[in-house]
Amino acid sequence: MSPAVFIILTGILVTIALAVLAVRKTRSSVVRVALALLLLGPILFCVFGFVATFEPMEPSTQWTFRLIYGGVGAGLSITSLALLVRRPSNSVSAENH
Template sequence: MNKLVPILAALLLLPVATYCVFGFIATFEPTDRPEVFMAFRIGYGVVGGGCLIGLAFVITQLLGSLER
C-alpha cells in the first residue's frame, strides 16, 4: 500500500502537467486581445509547474522507498 500511493499520485499529476503544457502553448496563438491570454499563461504556468514539482517529489519518494 505504501508504494501504491506515490504511483497513483504520479498517474494523476502527469496528465494535468501535460494538459497545462499544451494550454500554455495554445495561449500564444494570434488574437485581438493578447492581454486576456496573459492570465491563462500565468495560470497554466503555475499549475503546470506545481504539478511538475509535485511529480518530481513523488518520484524521489518512490525511488527512496525502493532502495530500502
C-alpha cells in the same frame, strides 16, 4: 473557454495537487508512483493550454492564461516530482538508544 469554466478547471487541478500532498506521507512506493502518474494528465492539459496561448488573441488575455497554465502546470509538476523523490526513513537505529 469562458472564465467560469477555466476557474472550475483550475480549482479541480489545485484540489488534485492538495490531495496528493495530503497522502504524500504514505510509505508505499506503489501508491506514490500511481499518484504521480495520475497527475500526468492534468500536467499535459496545462502544457497544451500554455502552448495554445501562443495563438492570436488579446495580449493581456494571452499573458493571463500563460501565467495560470504555467503556474498550475509547474505546481503539479513539482508535486509529481516530490512524490517520486525517495525520502529517507525516519526510523531510529539501535545505536542511538
